[in-house]
Amino acid sequence: MRAYRIAAIPGDGIGVEVIAAGLRALQEVAAREGSFRLEVESFPWSSDYYLERGYYIPEGGLEKLRAFDAIFFGAVGSQKVPDHISLWGLRLPICQGFDQYANVRPARVLPGVTSPLRAGQGIDWVVVRENSEGEYAGHGGRAHRGLPEEVATETAVFTRAGVTRIHRFAFELARKRPKKHLTLVTKSNAQRHGMVLWDEVFFEVARDYPEVKTDRELVDAVTTRMVLKPGTLDTLVATNLHADILSDLAAALTGSLGIAPTANLNPERRFPSMFEPIHGSAFDIAGKGIANPIATFWTAALMLEHLGEQGAARRLMSAVESVTGSGVRTRDLGGSANTEEVTRAVCAAL
Ligand code: NAI
Numbered sequence: 001m002r003a004y005r006i007a008a009i010p011g012d013g014i015g016v017e018v019i020a021a022g023l024r025a026l027q028e029v030a031a032r033e034g035s036f037r038l039e040v041e042s043f044p045w046s047s048d049y050y051l052e053r054g055y056y057i058p059e060g061g062l063e064k065l066r067a068f069d070a071i072f073f074g075a076v077g078s079q080k081v082p083d084h085i086s087l088w089g090l091r092l093p094i095c096q097g098f099d100q101y102a103n104v105r106p107a108r109v110l111p112g113v114t115s116p117l118r119a120g121q122g123i124d125w126v127v128v129r130e131n132s133e134g135e136y137a138g139h140g141g142r143a144h145r146g147l148p149e150e151v152a153t154e155t156a157v158f159t160r161a162g163v164t165r166i167h168r169f170a171f172e173l174a175r176k177r178p179k180k181h182l183t184l185v186t187k188s189n190a191q192r193h194g195m196v197l198w199d200e201v202f203f204e205v206a207r208d209y210p211e212v213k214t215d216r217e218l219v220d221a222v223t224t225r226m227v228l229k230p231g232t233l234d235t236l237v238a239t240n241l242h243a244d245i246l247s248d249l250a251a252a253l254t255g256s257l258g259i260a261p262t263a264n265l266n267p268e269r270r271f272p273s274m275f276e277p278i279h280g281s282a283f284d285i286a287g288k289g290i291a292n293p294i295a296t297f298w299t300a301a302l303m304l305e306h307l308g309e310q311g312a313a314r315r316l317m318s319a320v321e322s323v324t325g326s327g328v329r330t331r332d333l334g335g336s337a338n339t340e341e342v343t344r345a346v347c348a349a350l
């Protein structure tokens with residue numbers, strides 16, 4: 001029997017609750033399929049762990065993760081630790097250390113879920129986010145701290161190699177979708193260096209994909225198009241910062257942040273890829289048992305797909321869709337079910 005080694009990192013807040021739910025659904029789907037096994041090891045790396053020890057990832061931690069087939073991640077973020085410390089302490093070292101440069105964020109309105117948009121029911125997008133450089137490259141610094149002369153720089157880094165590989169990835173993905181349509185999102189009117197490089201490389205790569213229809217939008221304009229003409233978009237490719245924002249908008253337009261999944265991929269598979277719900281640790285509902293586990297189930301389906309278990313991924317998504325369609329929904333989707341009830345319903349549907 002095939003066996004996959006999964007590293008689970010629940011992290012903080014509702015991350016702990018939804019990863020527990022996600023692992024139950026994964027084990028259930030593996031049992032139903034009967035053709036593979038999941039060997040899960042959990043890592044306690046979190047903000048409490050950091051407060052006790054002074055680090056999120058212990059010495060040798062990344063090397064240990066490297067041996068796994070995939071990483072199943074919850075969320076990181078605590079009211080006791082500044083967000084830039086937690087993000088750079090746990091999530092970004094994994095994304096950057098494992099060269100997970102392609103961040104894929106599907107957005108679709110699931111059965112039984114209502115988009116806040118009149119024209120939103122048919123939304124079916126994939127946002128492809130550059131995940132290794134750009135605005136989140138970590139370049140910059142501060143000088144003259146606290147003085148009136150204080151200066152801070154935040155430098156975006158765009159490399160031809162980085163831009164080329166994300167565009168190529170986005171074209172490959174767009175080509176496999178029914179509409180074969182890819183929209184380039186930049187801000188090359190105001191930002192005339194890196195963003196212009198993005199535009200140029202996009203149209204160079206496009207020559208290798210004549211079957212993919214392309215168009216381009218400025219990032220501000222694409223937000224209005226997402227809201228007013230959602231049906232005219234299919235696959236979008238954008239920088240680290242822009243796609244971060246657009247994918248939260250996409251999640252809201254498909255009903256809730258509580259259903260939106262994401263995959264941080266190392267497409268060449270030199271390193272393990274990481275799968276996580278888009279949402280954070282949600283201080284307002286953490287510990288109450290009411291977090292929506294659907295984002296994590298969908299995330300688990302993306303992970304199964306990446307592992308090559310397409311049948312299991314489809315089985316899990318049909319179970320999720322039958323449950324959302326049947327009305328068993330958490331509060332963020334207007335229902336009254338809790339995490340446990342949705343999880344049990346999905347496992348029963350499996
Ligand atoms: P958040 O995603 O944690 O919460 C935003 C809103 O959405 C809250 O009202 C929350 O209750 C709701 N929500 C989120 N997920 C939900 C779910 N599964 N079910 C029902 N409702 C849900 O974003 P926020 O409040 O900006 O950040 C809280 C903490 O999480 C911060 O420390 C932030 O840095 C961190 N964060 C971490 C992320 C990650 O680990 N990838 C991503 C986003 C935020």
Ligand code: MG
Pocket residue numbers: 244245248
């Ligand atoms: Mg975000």
